[in-house]
Amino acid sequence: MIKAGIIGIGSMGRGHLNNYLKFMEENKGIELVAICDIDENKFKNYKADFNIGNMADGEFDFSKFHCYLSVDEMLEKEKELDMVSVIVPTYMHCEITCKCLEHGINVFCEKPMALNLEQCQKMIDTAKKYDKRLMIGQCLRFWAEYEYLKDCVETGRFGKVISGYFFRGGSTPVWSYNDWYHKKELGGGAIYDQHIHDVDMVNHLFGLPEKVVSIGKNYYEGSNYDAVSTNYIYKDGAVINTQNDWCEATGFAALYRVNFEKATVKYENGELLLADATARNGKIDPDFKGTSYNKVKVEGIDPYAKEILYFAGCIRDGKPIEFNKPEDSMDTIKLVHAEIASCDKQGEPVEVK
DSSP: OEEEEEEOOSHHHHHHHHHHHHHHHTTOSEEEEEEEOSOGGGGSOOOOOOSSTTTTOSOOOGGGSEEESOHHHHHHHOOOOOEEEEOSOGGGHHHHHHHHHHTTOEEEEESSOOSSHHHHHHHHHHHHHTTOOEEEEOGGGGOHHHHHHHHHHHHOTTOSEEEEEEEEEEEOOOOSGGGGGGOTTTTOOHHHHTTHHHHHHHHHHHOOOSEEEEEEEOOSTTOSOSEEEEEEEOTTOOEEEEEEEEEESSOEEEEEEEEESSEEEEEETTEEEEEEOGGGTTSOOTTOOOOOOEEOOOOOOOHHHHHHHHHHHHHHHTOOOOSSOHHHHHHHHHHHHHHHHHHHTTSOOEEOO
């Protein structure tokens, strides 16, 4: 039985709590034993304000768990923890992750990995020093619609990628503790917290580009770039772009459109769509009668649950993290840094290094 803990039960932490409760109900071999949060009010039932539906909804009986207001106290008293989910403000990721690793506990840390490359490297080095596993919650890698896209890219079933567009945007998050989301030195703004999903997917699908060209807008005082558009420059000439912001009046949306030589794959409004033009063979053909979009059925469990189950499975089986490695997450932070540098220079190309 894998014994687990949660550090941080804000909105995202409540989502993790819901999944751990399901794991125990479904006998997944994971037992949640300890929860820590600096805010004692978090151990009372409240309605979570969150942009991912009902993931964080529910009422919880916290008396079933060992609850702590201090990470140090939790680590001192909990001697049998196999893993913890670290779901705290971004600026605390490195410190708390390393502290847990030093106590011999495997760490699943929410995205983004950290605010700078030095912290990312420290997290990786600490995991290696104490021979523990570290994984970052880049959940799109476990999302069925993105897994399908990854398979299309890797197998080349529709030929090479010609172009790709990834969008993620919504209304401004207002639920962070002491408003840390909107403080550049604490959360990094939308370019770190929300945009990181699509940046990581670009890295996952195509690898690191040679250069980026980014323009960004700092909309909220004290924040970082709250809206950003980036073009990624690759040797093969593929036209890859992402756009992100949290300045919409209301709502949330995430989508992608990727054009291959012989097909287009789209994900929008919660539907995965495929227009297969294999018969045209990637050429202008006046006799080709066209094609239409058809829904693609993909099966997969909740990605937030899937990533935790994968991590716990590696612990149980004594295997290293071979998918979604922390080094990959560090490369994603490297890519964000290049985007910020390009934004700072009003869209000048910046090398990714």
